[in-house]
Amino acid sequence: RKEVEQDPGPFNVPEGATVAFNCTYSNSASQSFFWYRQDCRKEPKLLMSVYSSGNEDGRFTAQLNRASQYISLLIRDSKLSDSATYLCVVLNQAGTALIFGKGTTLSVSS
Amino acid sequence: GAVVSQHPSRVICKSGTSVKIECRSLDFQATTMFWYRQFPKQSLMLMATSNEGSKATYEQGVEKDKFLINHASLTLSTLTVTSAHPEDSSFYICSARRQATLNTEAFFGQGTRLTVV
Numbered sequence: 001r002k003e004v005e006q007d008p009g010p011f012n013v014p015e016g017a018t019v020a021f022n023c024t025y026s027n028s029a030s031q032s033f034f035w036y037r038q039d040c041r042k043e044p045k046l047l048m049s050v051y052s053s054g055n056e057d058g059r060f061t062a063q064l065n066r067a068s069q070y071i072s073l074l075i076r077d078s079k080l081s082d083s084a085t086y087l088c089v090v091l092n093q094a095g096t097a098l099i100f101g102k103g104t105t106l107s108v109s110s
Numbered sequence: 111g112a113v114v115s116q117h118p119s120r121v122i123c124k125s126g127t128s129v130k131i132e133c134r135s136l137d138f139q140a141t142t143m144f145w146y147r148q149f150p151k152q153s154l155m156l157m158a159t160s161n162e163g164s165k166a167t168y169e170q171g172v173e174k175d176k177f178l179i180n181h182a183s184l185t186l187s188t189l190t191v192t193s194a195h196p197e198d199s200s201f202y203i204c205s206a207r208r209q210a211t212l213n214t215e216a217f218f219g220q221g222t223r224l225t226v227v
Binding site for chain 2: 041
């Protein structure tokens with residue numbers, strides 16, 4: 001089983017749609033989780049950290065289910081500018097490096 | 111503004127030559143920096159962890175003699191691709207975290223797109 005697995009998509013949605021991305025991780029001892037966004041040919045940038053209680057930032061909601069080793073990202077009212085690749089990221093057990101999923105590609109159209 | 115600066119952003123080199131990529135943390139000291147490689151439509155793959163003042167830790171399958179890492183100061187790590195071949199063409203990205211706490215964001219350099227011809 002890969003350390004971090006994501007559905008690669010692509011997800012093609014119209015503006016205003018709600019879309020959800022899922023991610024699973026293999027190491028139950030992982031403690032920190034993040035969603036990063038990567039635009040084409042650019043470096044990744046932090047979108048939000050994921051906390052056990054779940055957290056929301058505007059149109060974005062992240063949730064963590066430790067029992068199922070599952071992380072999700074929900075985007076409401078999609079904008080054209082949300083088109084990007086969303087990377088599920090897990091801090092390794094030693095706490096020394098970030099492990100990336102392959103990313104889920106989102107394309108929002110008008 | 112960027113807190114991790116990577117240089118050069120793009121390089122084209124001949125097969126057999128060596129290329130050095132620099133990664134600098136601009137406003138914090140980074141005892142540890144990370145080097146990733148990303149092939150088209152693939153995820154970022156961790157190559158190695160660069161430790162200031164000591165040897166880098168390489169991931170399985172990454173040749174330490176081919177990808178030389180030097181972390182001579184708390185703000186600078188370099189990756190040298192030695193005897194580059196076309197299959198080394200990729201997007202190389204460095205990153206650093208401000209502090210070694212669990213939820214500290216990692217900052218990334220702008221990446222270096224290496225093309226070996």
